[in-house]
Amino acid sequence: MMASISQQIKDIVNNGIEILEKGFGTTLESMLIQLTATIILILAVRYLLWNKVTAILEERKRLIEAGLVAKDEAQAEAVRIQEENKRLLEEAKKEAQEIIESAKKRGYSEAEQIISEAKQQAENELKRAKEAIEAEKIKAEDYISEQIIDTAFLLSQKILQEELDPLKHQELVNNFLGKMENK
Numbered sequence: 001m002m003a004s005i006s007q008q009i010k011d012i013v014n015n016g017i018e019i020l021e022k023g024f025g026t027t028l029e030s031m032l033i034q035l036t037a038t039i040i041l042i043l044a045v046r047y048l049l050w051n052k053v054t055a056i057l058e059e060r061k062r063l064i065e066a067g068l069v070a071k072d073e074a075q076a077e078a079v080r081i082q083e084e085n086k087r088l089l090e091e092a093k094k095e096a097q098e099i100i101e102s103a104k105k106r107g108y109s110e111a112e113q114i115i116s117e118a119k120q121q122a123e124n125e126l127k128r129a130k131e132a133i134e135a136e137k138i139k140a141e142d143y144i145s146e147q148i149i150d151t152a153f154l155l156s157q158k159i160l161q162e163e164l165d166p167l168k169h170q171e172l173v174n175n176f177l178g179k180m181e182n183k
Contacts, residue, residue: 071155078151085144092140096133103129145177152176 103125106118152173 074151074155078148078155081147081151082144085140085147088143089137089140092133092136096129096136099129099132100126148177149173 103122106122106125155176
């Protein structure tokens with residue numbers, strides 16, 4: 001009985017090998033050699049290249065994340081500078097208005113006997129106030145322009161992190177300034 005079971009097992013194994021050879025067109029030895037070669041190849045790639053490729057991918061991920069953080073910081077700084085510039089401009093307008101109001105009050109409080117002199121003084125004060133306003137306005141505009149250019153340069157440097165030719169860089173700055181002026 002044992003011999004018959006062992007004979008049946010041998011027959012099943014032989015039939016299986018025969019079906020395998022006919023079905024796949026290869027021998028069992030050839031399949032084992034191919035399987036062994038594939039496993040060796042996978043282990044060699046894993047041992048020789050996997051850590052290097054993983055390290056490269058991790059470094060790239062770190063650089064991208066750092067670039068995104070820098071971009072967000074630069075954008076936040078640009079918004080902060082823009083708000084600061086708006087505040088400075090409003091203060092300059094308010095100060096100019098106070099100067100104008102002060103000059104008007106002084107002109108109205110003068111006595112009738114010096115009306116002509118008071119008018120002349122008021123005109124002189126108004127002229128100086130307008131010049132002061134214009135000077136403050138020019139200062140504020142220059143400051144805003146410098147801040148926008150600095151911010152645009154930092155932003156483009158952080159985002160791109162690659163070398164640009166001077167024409168392309170100037171075009172990028174001009175586009176950014178155009179967008180900021182439209183706001």
